[in-house]
Structure formats: C-alpha cells, structure tokens
Amino acid sequence: MTEADGTAAPVRTAARRTAVRQALSVSAATGVYGISFGALSVTAGLDLWQTMALSLLMFTGGSQFAFIGVIGAGGAPGAAVATAGLLGARNALYGAALAPLLRGRGPRSWAAAHVTIDESMAVATAQPDPVVARIGFWWTGLGVFALWNLFTVVGALVGDALGDPTRWGLDAAAAAAFLGLLWPRLAHRAAQVVAAIAVCVALLLTPDAPAGVPVLAAAVVAVVAGWHEETPRLARLGRSAPQRVRR
Amino acid sequence: MSAYAATWVAVVAGAVVCFVTKLAGHRVPEHWLAQPRVARIAGLVTVALLAALVAVQTFTTGADVTVDARVVAVAVAAVALALRAPFIVVVVLAAVVAAVLRALG
Numbered sequence: 147m148t149e150a151d152g153t154a155a156p157v158r159t160a161a162r163r164t165a166v167r168q169a170l171s172v173s174a175a176t177g178v179y180g181i182s183f184g185a186l187s188v189t190a191g192l193d194l195w196q197t198m199a200l201s202l203l204m205f206t207g208g209s210q211f212a213f214i215g216v217i218g219a220g221g222a223p224g225a226a227v228a229t230a231g232l233l234g235a236r237n238a239l240y241g242a243a244l245a246p247l248l249r250g251r252g253p254r255s256w257a258a259a260h261v262t263i264d265e266s267m268a269v270a271t272a273q274p275d276p277v278v279a280r281i282g283f284w285w286t287g288l289g290v291f292a293l294w295n296l297f298t299v300v301g302a303l304v305g306d307a308l309g310d311p312t313r314w315g316l317d318a319a320a321a322a323a324f325l326g327l328l329w330p331r332l333a334h335r336a337a338q339v340v341a342a343i344a345v346c347v348a349l350l351l352t353p354d355a356p357a358g359v360p361v362l363a364a365a366v367v368a369v370v371a372g373w374h375e376e377t378p379r380l381a382r383l384g385r386s387a388p389q390r391v392r393r
Numbered sequence: 394m395s396a397y398a399a400t401w402v403a404v405v406a407g408a409v410v411c412f413v414t415k416l417a418g419h420r421v422p423e424h425w426l427a428q429p430r431v432a433r434i435a436g437l438v439t440v441a442l443l444a445a446l447v448a449v450q451t452f453t454t455g456a457d458v459t460v461d462a463r464v465v466a467v468a469v470a471a472v473a474l475a476l477r478a479p480f481i482v483v484v485v486l487a488a489v490v491a492a493v494l495r496a497l498g
Contacts, residue, residue, distance in 0.1 A: 175479060175480070175481075176480075178481050179480050179481045179484065181481070182481065182484045182485075191400075192400060192404075193397075196400060196401060196404050199404050199405070199408070200404055200407075200408070203404075203405070203408035203412070204404075204407055204408040204411045204412075205408075205411075206411050206415075208439070208443065209407070209411050211446070212442065212446055213403075213404075213407055215446050215449070215450060217400065217403070219449060219450075219453070220455070223399045223400060223402065223403030223406075224403070226403050226407065227403050227406045227407040227410060229442060229446075230407040230410065230411060231407065231410035231411060231414065232438055232442055233438075233439060233442050233443070234410070234411040234414045234415070235414060235435050235438055235439070236435050236436065236438075236439050237411070237414055237415045237418060238414050238415065238417050238418035238421075238435070239418060239431075239432055239435055240415075240418060241415050241416070241417070241418020241419040241420075242418045242419070242421065242425075242427065244418075244419070245418070245419045245420075248419075255419055256416065258419065259412065259415040259416040259418070259419045260412060260415065262415045262418065262419070312491075312495070313492065313495065314488060314492050315462070315466060315487065315488035315489060315490065315491030315492035315493075315495070316488055317450070317463060317491070318451075318462065318463040318466035318467060318470075318487045318488055318490065318491030319466075319484045319485070319487050319488035319491075320450050321447055321450035321451040321463055321466070321467045321470075321487065322466065322467055322470035322483050322484050322486070322487030322488075323480075323484050324443055324446040324447040324450055325447050325467060325470050325471060325474065325483070326470070326474060326480045326483050326484065327443050328440065328443035328444055328447060329474045331436070331439060331440050331443070332440070336437070337436070337437065337440045340437050340440050340441050340444070341440050341441065341443075341444035342444070343441075344440070344441035344442070344444040344445045344448070345444050345445065345447070345448040347445070348444075348445035348448045348449050349448050349449075349452055349453070349458055352449065352453050352456060352457075352458055353456050353457070353458065354456075357455075357456075360445065360449060361442060361445040361446055361449055363445075364441045364442060364444065364445030365438050365441050365442055365445075367437075367441050368434060368437035368438040368439075368440065368441035368442075369434055369437075369438065371437055372430065372433040372434035372436070372437040372438075373430065373434065
C-alpha cells in the first residue's frame with residue numbers, strides 16, 4: 147500500500163531514526179527562541195494570555211514576530227493582521243507540497259495544516275521517501291509546537307520581569323530576530339534586490355504613513371518584482387533568480 | 394472598544410487568517426499554487442516584509458527615522474549570521490550590544 151514496500155527494513159529503520167533525530171534537534175533549536183518571542187511580545191504591549199494565544203493559535207514564527215512588531219510600533223490592529231497574514235502566505239505553498247505526501251482528511255489534516263511551518267516543511271522534504279517524510283513532518287511539527295509554546299510562556303514571564311525593554315536592548319533583539327528570519331532567504335540576487343528596495347520603501351514612508359503601512363507597502367515591491375518571469379533588471383543581476391520553495 | 398480588546402480581536406483574526414492560509418494550501422490543487430509566478434511572488438513577499446520589518450525596527454522611533462545603538466547591534470547580528478551563529482545567539486548578542494552601548498551612555 148505504501149510507496150516504500152520495496153525498501154529494505156534495516157534501511158528504513160535507520161532512515162526513520164535519522165528523521166526523528168533531525169526533527170528533535172530542529173524542534174529544540176526553534177523551540178528555544180520562543181523565549182525571544184515571548185519576551186518581545188510582552189514588551190510590545192501584549193499581555194501573557196495574548197502572547198500565549200499567538201503561539202498556540204497563529205503558530206508561525208515570522209507572522210507572530212511581525213504581528214507584535216506592528217503592534218509595538220503603534221500600528222493599527224488591522225495592519226498587524228494584514229502583515230502577519232501576508233508573511234504566512236508561504237505556508238500555503240508548503241501545504242500544497244505536503245498534501246500529496248500526508249494524504250489526510252478530517253481532524254488529522256487540520257492538525258497537519260496547523261503545524262505546517264518552515265521547519266516541518268524543511269525536515270519532511272529532506273527525507274528519502276514518503277513514509278519517512280511523514281515521520282519527519284509530524285515529529286518536527288508537533289515537537290516545535292510543544293517547545294515553542296512552552297518557551298513562549300517562559301519568555302513572557304522573563305520579559306514581564308525585565309521592565310523597560312530598551313534598557314535591556316530588547317528593541318535591538320527584535321530587529322535581529324527579523325534579520326535572522328530574513329537571512330537564509332537572501333541566497334539569490336533577486337531576493338537581495340527586493341530586500342534592499344523594501345528597506346528603502348519602508349523608511350521613506352515612515353515619516354508620513356500611519357504605523358504599520360510602511361511594512362505593508364514593501365510587499366508591493368515583491369509583487370511587482372515577482373510578476374514577470376524575469377524582469378530585465380533582475381535578469382541582469384543574476385540568472386538564478388526564480389524563487390521556489392526550497393525542497 | 395478598548396485598545397486591549399482591539400488587540401484581542403486582532404490576535405484571533407490574525408490566527409484565523411494564518412490557519413486558513415495553511416489549510417488552503419493543503420486543500421487547493423497543487424498545480425494551482427505550483428505556478429511559477431505564485432511561488433515566486435510568495436517567496437519575494439516574505440523577503441520584502443522581513444526586510445521592511447528589519448528596517449523599521451532598526452531605524453525608526455515613532456514616525457522619525459533615527460540612528461542609535463540598535464544600528465550597531467543589528468550590524469553585529471549580521472556579522473554573527475554570516476558566521477552561522479544560531480538564531481538565539483544572534484538575538485541575545487544584539488540585545489547585549491544595545492544594552493551595553495546604552496549603559497555606557
């Protein structure tokens with residue numbers, strides 16, 4: 147019934163073990179930085195319960211950081227929702243890539259959707275066959291979920307105890323967190339160009355536009371740049387431009 | 394509606410939007426999202442938003458574009474990332490740099 151019936155049992159067992167080990171190390175590494183999310187969220191003005199709700203219900207790191215970033219900068223709640231939603235758009239692509247692999251329906255597929263994030267996608271697609279990929283996906287998704295939520299609470303309690311966030315450099319930590327999320331996505335020249343233009347657009351709009359809008363406006367840069375097969379400028383700068391989900 | 398209640402509404406609305414996005418990915422036919430243009434734009438939107446968030450979080454105070462300890466801290470973070478430091482190390486390092494610079498005055 148499975149695609150892997152032809153695989154020798156010892157090979158399968160070793161591959162499973164590797165997948166689980168990868169899942170656990172990714173879960174630990176990702177889960178721990180839930181501390182930074184929790185601390186930054188309470189210093190951005192959310193309370194413990196709102197912070198916990200974001201990690202439990204939104205559960206996609208980039209969107210969560212963006213949400214509290216916009217709220218912390220005094221942006222409108224609607225701008226926070228829009229920014230978080232746009233940053234979560236890539237999860238739809240992950241879902242489309244994972245669905246044939248998971249083949250679930252009902253509550254199980256809802257759970258699969260909820261834990262569809264950068265990390266579970268990365269571990270699942272790094273595996274040699276579909277059965278092991280499923281193991282990698284679930285162990286990573288559920289592992290990150292458990293630890294991310296645990297460390298969010300720890301971070302929120304720590305952040306509450308620290309008091310003035312700027313005294314501890316937490317505003318700089320938030321900027322570094324965004325940079326850390328951005329960094330692995332800057333491999334291609336097209337991405338670097340879009341990032342540079344997005345920075346300029348956001349800073350140019352900051353003095354006049356309401357808080358939250360400069361960040362949203364930067365998304366327009368991406369749509370314009372990505373619309374054409376290869377815009378002449380991007381083509382000239384680097385031929386490896388097409389942005390595909392990393393597999 | 395109080396600011397606190399408005400934030401709660403946004404938290405729930407944002408969570409719903411993000412979950413529906415994930416679920417839609419699992420439900421729509423793969424070939425639809427596999428279009429090169431869709432994949433390309435989604436990838437670049439992520440890059441553009443994160444870059445804009447870095448800029449706003451580093452260089453702005455309210456509606457002003459400013460340069461302070463955060464700029465040095467983020468530069469140090471970039472060096473740490475280039476040296477393949479783990480995420481949590483990068484974040485803590487940036488906080489320490491900014492905090493020390495401010496303490497020194």
